[in-house]
Amino acid sequence: MGKVVIIATLDTKGPEVAYLRDRLNSLGIGTVVVDSGILGEPVGIVPDVTHQDLAGRGGITLAQLQTSGTRGRAVDTMRDLVTGWVREKYAAGELVGGVAVGGVGAVMGAAAIQELPVGVPKIVVAPTASGHHEFGPYVGTKDVMVVHSVVDILGLGPVATTVFDNVAAAMAGMLAHGHPLTPPEPGRKYVATTMLGNTTTAVGALKDRLAQSGYETVVFHSNGVGGRAMEELAAEGQFVGVIDYTTNEINDPLVGGIHDGGPDRLRRVGMLGLPQVLVPGCMDFSVWAAGSVPAALADRPVYDHNPEYTLVRATHDEKAQLGRIFAERVNQSIGEVRIVMPMRGLSIPATPTGPFWDPDGDALFLAALREHLRPGIPVQEVDLHINDPELGRLVAELFLTLTPKETS
Secondary structure, eight states, X not given: OOEEEEEEOHHHHHHHHHHHHHHHHHTTOOEEEEEOOSSSOOSSOOOSBOHHHHHHHTTSOHHHHHTSSSXXXXXXXXXXXXXXXXXXXXXXXXXXXXXXXXXXXXXXXXXXHTTSOTXXXXXXXXXXXXXXXXXHHHHTTSOOEEEEOSSOSSSOOHHHHHHHHHHHHHHHHHHHHOOOOOOOOTTOOEEEEEEOXXXXXXXXXXXXXXXXXXXXXXXXXXXXXHHHHHHHHHHTTOOSEEEXXXXXXXXXXXXXXXXXXXXXXXXXXXXXXXXXXEXXXXXXXXXXXXXXXXXXXXXXXXEEEETTEEEEEOOHHHHHHHHHHHHHHHTTOOSOEEEEEESSOSSTTOSTTSTTOOHHHHHHHHHHHHHHSOTTOOEEEESSOTXXXXXXXXXXXXXXXXXXXXXX
16 A cells, blocks of 8 residues: 655644644554755654755755755745655555645645645645645645644644544544545446536536436536646546536636636646537636725726626627637647527626626627637527526537437
C-alpha cells in the first residue's frame, strides 16, 4: 500500500507535523513527510524529503531558491517543485492520500495534493481556513477536505491535538471506506451539464429526458470552479458528451466577478472531440459577493439572488464581446457541436418585467456569435426562456441526435 504525504514548512510546523505523522502511523498508515520550507531548517522532525531535495529537482540549490527575489517568487517556485513531486509519486503508485498543514505552507501543500485525483483523500489543515479567506487556493477543482485548525499551528495543546487526532481519523476512514473515482463501468453513459439556480428547472427536465434514453446526467455548478472541474473530468474520460447549459463563467473575467472559469473555459471539451450542445445560460450577468459590487458597476441593474450573492447585468458592449469570445473558443472544437439560443431571456431576472430583460443586448450577443463562428456549427434560435423545462427537453433531444444510435 502507498503512503500518505504530509506537506508543511517544517521550520515552523515541525513538532505539530511529527505529532500528526505519529497519529497516522499508530492507525497503520504509512507516511512520507515533505519539507516545503524555504528559509529555516526543520525543528523537532526529520523529513523524508528535504527542502534541499525539492530544490534539486528544479536544478537549483536551496541557497539559490532563498535568494531568488521576493518571498512570493520563492514560494511560487517551491509550490511548483512540491506539486511536481506529488504528481510523479502518485503516478508511480507511491501515494494514497495527502495532508497539507500550515498557513502559507498549507497553500503550497494544498496545490500539491490537488494533483491527486478525485476520490483520493486530501485534507488541508489551516488556521486561515475560516472567515473571509479565499478557499480557492485550498481546494482548486478537487474534493479537498478543509479543516479549520481553530488555534494557530504552534504548539500541541488540547485543541491542536484534538484537531490533529480527528484529521488522522478522517484520513484513516477515507482510506478504509472510500475509493478513487474510477472510469465508467461498461454500459454506463454519463453526460455532463452545467447549472446555476437560474437554470435548475430546465436542467432538471433535461436530466429526466436523458434518463429516458439511458443516459445519466452529472450536474456541475457553474460557479467559476464547476465548469473547470467538468472539463478536467471530461479529459479523464468520464463522459460520453457534454451539455454546457450554463456558460456564464466566461462573463465574470471581463469585470472581475467571482464566477471566473478561467481562460480555457469552453475550449477543452471541444478539443477533446466530445459531442456537445452549448447554451448561453446566465451569460447576461456577473456574480459578486453581497456588498462587494465595485463602484464602477454601481449604475447597472442588479438582482439580489440571495443574501450572499448579487448579480450585475452585462452591458451591450460586454454582450457583443461575449458573443465573439464564445465563438472563438467553440471554433476550436473537433467534435459535433450545436448551439441553442433562447430568445426569451438568459436568466431568471431576464423576463419582460425583470431587471435583466434585454432583448437588444441578447441580439448583439447572437450577432457577434454568428459573425465569428466558423461554418459548420449550427445555431438554433428558440422562442423560450432559459429556465423553461421545455427548453431543457429540447436541448436534451438535440444532444441525442449527436450520439450513436443503439442497434438491436
